[in-house]
Amino acid sequence: MPEITIPILRLSHGEGLPIPAYATAGAAGMDVVSAEHHHLAPGARHAVATGFAMAIPEGYEVQVRPRSGLALKHGVTCLNAPGTIDSDYRGEVKVILANLGSEPFAIRRGDRIAQLVPAAVQRATLSEVASLDDTARGSGGFGSTGQR
Ligand SMILES: O=c1ccn([C@H]2C[C@H](O)[C@@H](COP(=O)(O)OP(=O)(O)OP(=O)(O)O)O2)c(=O)[nH]1
Numbered sequence: 001m002p003e004i005t006i007p008i009l010r011l012s013h014g015e016g017l018p019i020p021a022y023a024t025a026g027a028a029g030m031d032v033v034s035a036e037h038h039h040l041a042p043g044a045r046h047a048v049a050t051g052f053a054m055a056i057p058e059g060y061e062v063q064v065r066p067r068s069g070l071a072l073k074h075g076v077t078c079l080n081a082p083g084t085i086d087s088d089y090r091g092e093v094k095v096i097l098a099n100l101g102s103e104p105f106a107i108r109r110g111d112r113i114a115q116l117v118p119a120a121v122q123r124a125t126l127s128e129v130a131s132l133d134d135t136a137r138g139s140g141g142f143g144s145t146g147q148r
């Protein structure tokens with residue numbers, strides 16, 4: 001898939017911070033850093049400032065995903081993963097971090113806190129009908145297959 005270009009606007013409190021960037025040539029996500037210091041108590045959540053806004057091209061979104069290192073080592077994750085940045089959103093990108101661990105977690109300005117993955121968006125029109133076609137599964141779900 002060809003690369004898209006996303007205009008990014010640095011906000012005043014984002015001055016001096018790196019803009020989100022790929023850590024390696026094959027990385028899927030651009031690491032994004034915190035623009036603030038914040039103490040995240042166990043069980044707490046916070047919308048962490050990043051200091052920038054974007055104008056995502058129509059037809060795309062940007063997903064805000066957790067970093068596995070923070071999740072594994074500290075129990076810190078994006079509560080709404082994957083977060084959705086809409087193409088018409090012009091506000092500051094925030095990262096909703098939650099501390100699911102048992103220790104307080106210190107977020108420092110400049111720390112990498114999440115990763116951004118641009119993705120194409122398939123939109124759909126919903127067409128209301130009186131009945132649906134039959135399938136082998138039918139209404140079975142939630143672990144209905146392979147029951148012993
Ligand atoms: O992790 C996130 C998720 C969302 N947003 C911003 C961009 C997004 O376009 C907007 C709305 O997000 P979403 O649609 O997930 O939230 P909502 O609760 O449906 O709010 P809204 O009514 O504003 O759509 O909030 C972020 O900055 N970070």
Ligand SMILES: [Mg+2]
Nearest residue numbers: 084085086089
């Ligand atoms: Mg919404």
